[in-house]
Amino acid sequence: MAERICVGAIAGAFGVRGEVRLKSFTSEPNDIANYGPLWSEDGKRSFTVRLTRPVTGGLGARLSGVGTREDAEALKGVTLWADRDKLPSLPDDEFYxxxxxxxxxxxxxxxxxxxxxxxxxxxxxxxxxxxxxxxxxxxxxxxxxxxxxxxxxxxxxxxxxxxxxxxxxxxxxx
Structure with a gap:
């Protein structure tokens, strides 16, 4: 079993102060903030997530270490991965x-x-x-x-x- 599971992706910048548009792949979209820290796929970067508001096509969020629109735009397309042990256990008939x-x-x-x-x-x-x-x-x-x-x-x-x-x-x- 994988040590980390993809729970979302950064869809781009939102606003001018480093906020990102976040696509959540969790069954309850807002739960993505509960599974942190979240990691880039290569595991080289980690982010704490603070959701700010619903936005068209996802959620507005602030990520640790992202302070400008340019920082947020540079992360467009990055997938976010949670440690498996932070995710809820699934019933016997459900699978990641x-x-x-x-x-x-x-x-x-x-x-x-x-x-x-x-x-x-x-x-x-x-x-x-x-x-x-x-x-x-x-x-x-x-x-x-x-x-x-x-x-x-x-x-x-x-x-x-x-x-x-x-x-x-x-x-x-x-």
């Missing part, structure tokens, strides 16, 4: 995306389908991107109990029940 990425995915018969390359959330639920040797294209699989009945983080594997890819004959489903 970072823990799913890289897991091997098998069908119910034990045949390797591939590995989780990415996890996407476009608002209607998480989708696993699965790719493996011999696959012509990635498999996009809804991360629901119907398609993914078993996730075993400790064993590093997922059991999935993907739709039959051979059924794609170009005809509409009836």
């Amino acid at each position: 995306h970072t823990d799913l990425i890289g897991l091997s995915v098998y069908d119910a018969g034990g045949v390797l389908i591939g590995k989780v390359r990415a996890v996407y959330d476009h608002g209607a639920g998480d989708i696993l991107e699965i790719f493996g040797p011999g696959r012509k294209q990635t498999l996009m699989l809804p991360f629901t109990r119907a398609f993914v009945p078993t996730v075993d983080i400790a064993a590093g594997r997922i059991i999935a029940d993907p739709p039959d890819e051979d059924d794609d004959d170009g005809e509409p489903l009836e």
Whole structure:
């Protein structure tokens, strides 16, 4: 398991006194300030976060060590990472995306389908991107109990029940 988890990103400067526009990736956006200090991805910089106000597309925030608009603009695109032990424990049926990425995915018969390359959330639920040797294209699989009945983080594997890819004959489903 990763020691740090990405919880947000700096979207740019806000105002003229070093405030930043912050995108929070936490389930409750304001909770991002509770997980500090937050780190840059390379771990070379750390920031304490003080939220100032809601802004279009995110949150206004003051970060330690950022005092001017130029300092804030220079951080645009920087992802913010929290130490795992600062984050809340999850129920048994919930997972941090970072823990799913890289897991091997098998069908119910034990045949390797591939590995989780990415996890996407476009608002209607998480989708696993699965790719493996011999696959012509990635498999996009809804991360629901119907398609993914078993996730075993400790064993590093997922059991999935993907739709039959051979059924794609170009005809509409009836």
